[in-house]
Amino acid sequence: MELTYFPIHDYGPVMKGMVIGGVGIFHVFLAQFAIGGGMVMAWLQWSAMRTKDPQVTADIRTFLDGYFKILVLVSFVLGALTGVAMWFTSIQVSPRTIGSMLDAFHWLWAIEWTFFSLEIVAGYVFYRYGPRLPDATRLALLGLYSIASWFSLFWINGILSWQLTPGAWQGPEDVWVGFFNASFWPSLFFRTVVCLTLGALAVCVVVNTMDVAEARRRDLIRRASTLLTPMAIMPALGAWFLAVIPDDSRSWVLGGSPTMTNFLAIAVGASTLIGLYAVAMRFRRNLTLNIATSALLVALAFGATAGGEFVREGVRKPYTVRNHLYSNSITPGEIARLRARGSVTADPYPLSDPERYPNDQVRLGAKVYRFQCSVCHTQTGVNGLTHVAGSWTSEQKRLNFSHLQQTRGFMPPFAGNAEELEALVQFTEWLAADEPAQWPLSQDPATTAQIEAWLVDSGTQRGGH
Amino acid sequence: MAITAGVAPLLFVQILYREGFYTANLLLGPRWMAIVPALIIGFYLLYLAKTDRVRAARWLAVTVSAVAVGCFVFVGYSFTENHLLSVAPSAWAGFYGDGSIAYLVPAAAPRYAMFFLGAFPTLAVGLGWQLRGEPSVHRAVAHLGIGSLAASAAALAVWLLTLPDGHRDHVLGTAGGVWLGLAVAGGVLQAIAWAMSRGGITRVGLLLATAGLTATLLGMTCVREVVRLASVDIAAMAQQHAHSARSGGLLLFLVFLVVNGGLIAWAIAQARKATPVPPG
Numbered sequence: 001m002e003l004t005y006f007p008i009h010d011y012g013p014v015m016k017g018m019v020i021g022g023v024g025i026f027h028v029f030l031a032q033f034a035i036g037g038g039m040v041m042a043w044l045q046w047s048a049m050r051t052k053d054p055q056v057t058a059d060i061r062t063f064l065d066g067y068f069k070i071l072v073l074v075s076f077v078l079g080a081l082t083g084v085a086m087w088f089t090s091i092q093v094s095p096r097t098i099g100s101m102l103d104a105f106h107w108l109w110a111i112e113w114t115f116f117s118l119e120i121v122a123g124y125v126f127y128r129y130g131p132r133l134p135d136a137t138r139l140a141l142l143g144l145y146s147i148a149s150w151f152s153l154f155w156i157n158g159i160l161s162w163q164l165t166p167g168a169w170q171g172p173e174d175v176w177v178g179f180f181n182a183s184f185w186p187s188l189f190f191r192t193v194v195c196l197t198l199g200a201l202a203v204c205v206v207v208n209t210m211d212v213a214e215a216r217r218r219d220l221i222r223r224a225s226t227l228l229t230p231m232a233i234m235p236a237l238g239a240w241f242l243a244v245i246p247d248d249s250r251s252w253v254l255g256g257s258p259t260m261t262n263f264l265a266i267a268v269g270a271s272t273l274i275g276l277y278a279v280a281m282r283f284r285r286n287l288t289l290n291i292a293t294s295a296l297l298v299a300l301a302f303g304a305t306a307g308g309e310f311v312r313e314g315v316r317k318p319y320t321v322r323n324h325l326y327s328n329s330i331t332p333g334e335i336a337r338l339r340a341r342g343s344v345t346a347d348p349y350p351l352s353d354p355e356r357y358p359n360d361q362v363r364l365g366a367k368v369y370r371f372q373c374s375v376c377h378t379q380t381g382v383n384g385l386t387h388v389a390g391s392w393t394s395e396q397k398r399l400n401f402s403h404l405q406q407t408r409g410f411m412p413p414f415a416g417n418a419e420e421l422e423a424l425v426q427f428t429e430w431l432a433a434d435e436p437a438q439w440p441l442s443q444d445p446a447t448t449a450q451i452e453a454w455l456v457d458s459g460t461q462r463g464g465h
Numbered sequence: 466m467a468i469t470a471g472v473a474p475l476l477f478v479q480i481l482y483r484e485g486f487y488t489a490n491l492l493l494g495p496r497w498m499a500i501v502p503a504l505i506i507g508f509y510l511l512y513l514a515k516t517d518r519v520r521a522a523r524w525l526a527v528t529v530s531a532v533a534v535g536c537f538v539f540v541g542y543s544f545t546e547n548h549l550l551s552v553a554p555s556a557w558a559g560f561y562g563d564g565s566i567a568y569l570v571p572a573a574a575p576r577y578a579m580f581f582l583g584a585f586p587t588l589a590v591g592l593g594w595q596l597r598g599e600p601s602v603h604r605a606v607a608h609l610g611i612g613s614l615a616a617s618a619a620a621l622a623v624w625l626l627t628l629p630d631g632h633r634d635h636v637l638g639t640a641g642g643v644w645l646g647l648a649v650a651g652g653v654l655q656a657i658a659w660a661m662s663r664g665g666i667t668r669v670g671l672l673l674a675t676a677g678l679t680a681t682l683l684g685m686t687c688v689r690e691v692v693r694l695a696s697v698d699i700a701a702m703a704q705q706h707a708h709s710a711r712s713g714g715l716l717l718f719l720v721f722l723v724v725n726g727g728l729i730a731w732a733i734a735q736a737r738k739a740t741p742v743p744p745g
Contacts, residue, residue: 080469081501081508084471095483098479103712111718114718114721115721117466120466120469121732121733122732133735140735148728172712175713348557349557350558350562352563352564
């Protein structure tokens with residue numbers, strides 16, 4: 001596949017990962033809640049049909065016909081729209097990554113679309129006609145909704161987990177090798193438990209808003225919270241996931257990267273608190289979930305989702321598709337060629353603010369930054385160049401940029417020539433100096449020769465851990 | 466359902482016309498992304514418009530509906546703008562360098578007018594099926610059908626006249642002529658059906674209008690692609706298309722399309738089991 005240059009936007013002090021992370025976490029939380037909500041409702045409908053107490057049956061029906069309307073409104077509209085937003089945001093951040101995912105799996109994505117359509121129709125028929133349908137039909141529709149939404153997760157999970165553990169996948173013809181990858185099953189089971197947890201907790205919040213007697217409310221909560229039980233296997237599933245991901249990725253979440261370790265701790269801590277409360281409810285019959293507690297647990301679940309998704313995205317570094325595509329949309333095989341010809345020599349897009357820069361060398365540095373760095377770094381904002389490299393001496397910058405993959409194990413190799421690297425050094429120093437109007441050119445042949453030697457020394461392969 | 470149905474073409478446009486589609490998305494940037502909140506606001510306003518409180522106050526109902534329509538008009542126009550930019554590679558670098566956020570070209574108005582007005586014959590068919598049990602509105606629906614067909618035909622003529630010569634030749638020539646003919650024939654069929662329905666909508670009339678609409682939609686979809694194919698360098702995309710075509714899963718997709726299509730039909734059929742709503 002030939003390298004295609006796309007126009008790249010600058011979001012000022014905001015890192016692009018924050019944009020896609022914000023939309024992504026919201027969408028994942030919403031989508032998993034919609035799947036789990038369907039499962040919990042199918043379970044309650046089944047429960048209503050089994051009980052011999054007509055009052056319980058009536059309570060469950062009342063709850064389902066009221067609660068489901070909220071669920072469909074939230075999941076159908078916001079879920080569908082944030083799904084589209086995810087797609088568009090992915091294009092904004094890394095068009096080549098989303099393009100690779102489509103190249104490899106477009107028919108599986110199309111299969112997912114058939115399940116999503118089924119989910120929408122089954123849900124809408126229940127929403128519109130549920131209160132006037134017999135119990136068996138209600139259960140069938142809810143079952144269909146739950147199965148379809150779970151299969152939607154099944155297909156998307158395969159594509160997302162492929163990004164981290166593609167294994168022996170080499171190209172689109174290896175579709176099933178890539179799909180049923182090493183982290184597919186632990187990830188799928190883990191997400192399924194998360195869905196059930198979110199659904200059950202959300203049910204508990206809504207039940208607390210119903211105008212029913214305390215004893216009947218407790219009964220509904222107890223039935224719904226039964227679906228918190230699978231949380232017991234979450235630690236094992238998490239350990240399974242950690243066991244199958246690449247060694248370097250595992251080392252970062254287990255202490256190698258403080259940021260990722262902290263986010264993992266947030267996810268584990270929040271999940272543990274929810275799990276402990278669920279266990280306590282099993283053993284203390286007088287313990288229940290009032291609206292404050294259940295809302296707090298939902299908030300904790302959101303925190304756990306956010307932490308988990310951050311870790312899942314973070315451990316892929318420096319790739320978006322492990323071993324196949326670096327975070328900056330350059331393939332490992334293109335590094336050598338770009339070092340020879342220059343990474344932005346063929347970039348057709350000019351700088352949108354060329355008058356801002358003092359000379360052509362800094363302008364070249366700005367283009368190199370835009371092409372190679374801006375997907376993960378800002379200039380002076382979050383994870384800014386001036387923060388991570390501003391205090392380095394010029395010599396340090398030249399050495400570290402040329403040995404980027406060895407300087408930091410989660411960075412890709414520098415993919416340009418010596419002139420571009422020096423231009424990036426000058427751009428970074430100009431930024432750190434508060435963007436003066438005048439800036440001297442750095443054109444010492446000895447410096448260029450030293451950078452070239454360092455680039456040769458660093459190689460074009462990925463660095464150590 | 467409208468959003469869900471739109472996902473499939475969104476998927477394949479990224480395979481078939483990737484560079485143009487992605488580049489237009491990126492160039493329009495936040496301005497393009499604004500369609501997402503516009504859709505969210507538009508859809509929720511439609512839910513709001515159905516509530517008793519909003520329906521009780523006429524000014525509120527009109528305001529809510531107008532803002533919702535405004536959101537959808539904006540989304541539709543954004544797609545037109547995105548498409549026109551996607552097929553104009555010579556404009557990309559300049560557009561980026563200028564920091565523009567809107568692609569305002571003369572071609573946008575006739576193209577958008579044609580697709581915007583073309584939505585109303587579809588609406589008429591939908592309303593016809595939905596309201597066929599209410600004779601008092603049949604005449605109005607038939608007039609909507611005929612009137613919007615006439616407006617759509619006029620917009621189509623303007624669009625054809627304003628197309629670049631090379632593109633118009635493709636539409637009227639071998640590649641597009643058959644499809645344009647199908648679209649026009651479909652329009653004629655709809656016009657006959659609505660003329661028959663002015664005294665009252667019948668099942669036969671609706672079936673005729675639906676068949677005509679289907680032909681028009683199919684024809685115009687193909688005409689649109691003929692214009693796109695005349696605008697892009699399809700040979701340059703051959704390598705990427707060949708790469709994508711190596712991906713497996715087509716057979717399984719067809720299986721699930723049939724199975725899940727059947728289950729969707731079954732779910733819709735369950736609505737008939739619902740007990741009728743008591744009168745009043």
